Amino acid sequence: MSPEQLNRIMTKAQDVCVHSGGRLTEKRKRILELLLISDTPLSAYELADAYNAHAAASMPTMSVYRILDYLESEQLVHKLSSANKYIACSHITCSHAHKVPQFLICRECQSVKEIAIAKGIIDELGKQIVDAGYNLINSQIELQCVCENCMENAA
Amino acid sequence: MSPEQLNRIMTKAQDVCVHSGGRLTEKRKRILELLLISDTPLSAYELADAYNAHAAASMPTMSVYRILDYLESEQLVHKLSSANKYIACSHITCSHAHKVPQFLICRECQSVKEIAIAKGIIDELGKQIVDAGYNLINSQIELQCVCENCMENAA
DNA sequence: CATGATAATGATATGGTATATCATATCTAG
C-alpha cells in the first residue's frame, strides 16, 4: 500500500470518526495502520506486540481490545470470528453506505479478501431464512478458501 | 425430543462411527446426548459441567475437547466459531450424504436452526469467489438472526 | 487365552483470547 493511499484512508477514517462524535486518536490511528499494512489478519495480542515493537511507551493488550471495539463500531475494522483475528475494512474510502462484508480466507496463507456478494444472492438467502422462521440481522460471512497463489504453489 | 427419537439418533450415530472404524463409547454417547437435548449451543466447559452434574466419575474438560473433535470428524457435531460453542448435527438420521451446514443463530435466545441452503445459491456464491481468485473449500455459514419467538416477544 | 496393535482416556501444564472494574488522564464546550 502506497503512503498516499494510506494517507487517503486515514483522512477518510478521521472523517468517519468525527462525524459520529468520536476521535481517531494517535493510538487508534496506529492500530488501524498496523492492520492496513498487514498482509494477514492479526490478533489483539499480535497487534499489541507490533505496536510495542516501534513505540517508546507500551500498549497493554486490554487497550488494544478497546481500540478494536471502537474501530469495529465505526466499521473501520472487522473481526474474523473463525480465526479470532482482526482485519481493516477494505472499503474505508468508498463513499457508499457499508454493505455487509463477506470474507474469503485462504486456508494456506491466511490472506483475506473482502468482497461484496451480489445483492440477488443475499436476497435469496434472506428468503430462505424467513421460510425457516428467522430474520437476518447481520450476514457477515467467512468462507474458508484457497487463494490462486497457494493453489499454484501446491500444484 | 422424545426418547424414541433420541434412541433412533443414537443408533444411527453408532452406525456412522462403526462404519468409519471408530466407536461411539459411553462417554462420547453422553456428550452427544447432552448436545442433542440442549436448546442452545454449549461450550466444552459447559459440557464438562453438565456431564459431571450427573456422573460419579468426573470428566476433565480436555477429554470433552477430544470427544468433540471426534464427533466433529464424524459430522455428528458442528462447532459454531462465532460463539465458540458446539451443537449436535440436526441431520444425523438423514441417510443422504452430508451437505455443508448453514446455521441461523438467534441473537436473543441463542437458539440455532441448521438449514440447507439451496444449491443454486451456493453455486452462485462459488462463481463469485472464483472471480475473486479464490476457491471455496468449506462453506459453513453462521448467520446472526432473530427467531420468530423473540421477535414476537420484543413487539 | 495371551499378545501386540490400535483406539480411547487420564492427567498436568501451558498458551491464547477476552471481559470486568476501578483509577487516571485528556479533550472540548460552555
Next chain:
DNA sequence: CTAGATATGATATACCATATCATTATCATG
C-alpha cells in the same frame, strides 16, 4: 477554567484451546 464526556492505564480474572506423556480399554490374530 471547570464540568462532563471521552479515552486510556492498570490489575485481576475468566474463558477457550492445544500439547504432551502416561495409562487403560478394545479387538483381531496367532
